[in-house]
Amino acid sequence: MTVIRQHAEQQFAEELALLAAADDRPRPPGWKLSPQAVVTYLLGDGGKVSPKYVGPRRLMEVAVATLATDRALLLLGVPGTAKTWVSEHLAAAISGNSTLLVQGTAGTAEEAIRYGWNYARLLAEGPSEAALVPSPVMRAMQTGAVARFEELTRVPSDVQDTLITILSEKTLPVPELGSEVQAAKGFNIIATANDRDRGVNELSSALRRRFNTVVLPVPGSADEEVDIVARRVAQLGRSLELPEVPPAMEEIRRVVTVFRELRTGLTEDGRTKLKSPTGTLSTAEAISVVTNGWALAAHFGDGVLRPSDVAAGIVGAVVKDPATDPVIWREYLETVVRERDGWLPFYRAARDV
Numbered sequence: 447m448t449v450i451r452q453h454a455e456q457q458f459a460e461e462l463a464l465l466a467a468a469d470d471r472p473r474p475p476g477w478k479l480s481p482q483a484v485v486t487y488l489l490g491d492g493g494k495v496s497p498k499y500v501g502p503r504r505l506m507e508v509a510v511a512t513l514a515t516d517r518a519l520l521l522l523g524v525p526g527t528a529k530t531w532v533s534e535h536l537a538a539a540i541s542g543n544s545t546l547l548v549q550g551t552a553g554t555a556e557e558a559i560r561y562g563w564n565y566a567r568l569l570a571e572g573p574s575e576a577a578l579v580p581s582p583v584m585r586a587m588q589t590g591a592v593a594r595f596e597e598l599t600r601v602p603s604d605v606q607d608t609l610i611t612i613l614s615e616k617t618l619p620v621p622e623l624g625s626e627v628q629a630a631k632g633f634n635i636i637a638t639a640n641d642r643d644r645g646v647n648e649l650s651s652a653l654r655r656r657f658n659t660v661v662l663p664v665p666g667s668a669d670e671e672v673d674i675v676a677r678r679v680a681q682l683g684r685s686l687e688l689p690e691v692p693p694a695m696e697e698i699r700r701v702v703t704v705f706r707e708l709r710t711g712l713t714e715d716g717r718t719k720l721k722s723p724t725g726t727l728s729t730a731e732a733i734s735v736v737t738n739g740w741a742l743a744a745h746f747g748d749g750v751l752r753p754s755d756v757a758a759g760i761v762g763a764v765v766k767d768p769a770t771d772p773v774i775w776r777e778y779l780e781t782v783v784r785e786r787d788g789w790l791p792f793y794r795a796a797r798d799v
């Protein structure tokens with residue numbers, strides 16, 4: 447069977463092996479690579495190691511350095527700023543394992559962070575090592591690996607606080623067995639949290655003190671964002687085995703331009719103020735609009751990515767709230783898109799969606 451999506455440590459196994467072979471710097475206990483090599487893995491080396499994160503190097507250095515201390519790492523940012531992506535690659539590069547993952551939701555219980563029980567065994571034999579079902583965090587402690595905690599602030603505060611002992615004492619008591627699991631060297635936690643969720647379940651100050659926070663920004667310039675989208679679309683298209691279409695920088699630039707203008711509420715030339723729609727219009731959504739356009743062009747179009755292939759996707763991303771967004775979109779279409787040089791085919795396609 448071929449899987450749809452490999453884990454980072456599988457997909458980039460060769461790059462990781464190359465880096466490990468050439469890595470002569472000191473590695474923190476339990477790490478597969480030195481902090482330097484981890485940052486090179488993330489940002490690429492201009493040669494065989496491809497860039498995964500596109501953005502300020504300093505942020506990645508701070509993130510990686512944090513994980514080499516006794517503090518945990520919190521990646522914070524608006525949706526689509528690569529928090530999940532970076533945390534997966536960090537875990538892959540540091541521990542060779544990005545799968546020790548807790549997905550935080552409003553319903554996340556303490557057992558998902560500590561441990562649960564195999565109830566059939568528990569009833570038959572009473573509490574025992576064999577009946578205990580370790581959480582991903584417990585397994586990370588046992589193996590000296592990095593555990594990932596997605597969307598930490600969606601988890602109720604009292605459940606979040608389960609992490610305090612784990613992070614401060616590096617131990618997880620199992621009172622039922624009169625024992626504990628002490629974290630092996632190399633253990634740490636990377637949590638992600640959404641800026642827009644702030645206030646939903648704030649981190650308690652006791653927990654916040656255990657984390658260093660790194661805020662991932664939205665891409666600084668249009669060129670940078672175009673670069674991110676082009677790279678990711680090419681990777682995704684390859685792994686989905688979409689039929690080849692010629693690289694379509696013009697359409698990618700258009701998607702990015704529309705998203706950035708509506709996100710910031712200002713046209714690129716700074717002349718026209720715009721209303722922003724309710725959707726987040728993140729880089730991640732731009733990537734999926736272009737990928738969908740590619741599939742349309744390859745399977746139903748003429749094999750070239752055209753304005754009509756991205757129009758429906760763009761409108762779908764912009765118009766989220768049926769009450770307010772259609773008006774905002776129409777105004778943008780009529781005042782900006784229609785007048786812009788070379789944008790007429792896109793204007794027509796978007797109007798007809």
Ligand SMILES: Nc1ncnc2c1ncn2[C@@H]1O[C@H](COP(=O)(O)OP(=O)(O)O)[C@@H](O)[C@H]1O
Binds near residue numbers: 500501523665678
């Ligand atoms: N600065 C960036 N560098 C590289 N990829 C990025 C960047 N920003 C967004 N992406 C891409 O966007 C996609 C979604 O990111 P994700 O990690 O799910 O966002 P978040 O968890 O912050 O909501 C990923 O495929 C990632 O490659």
Ligand SMILES: [Mg+2]
Binds near residue numbers: 529530531638
């Ligand atoms: Mg995420």
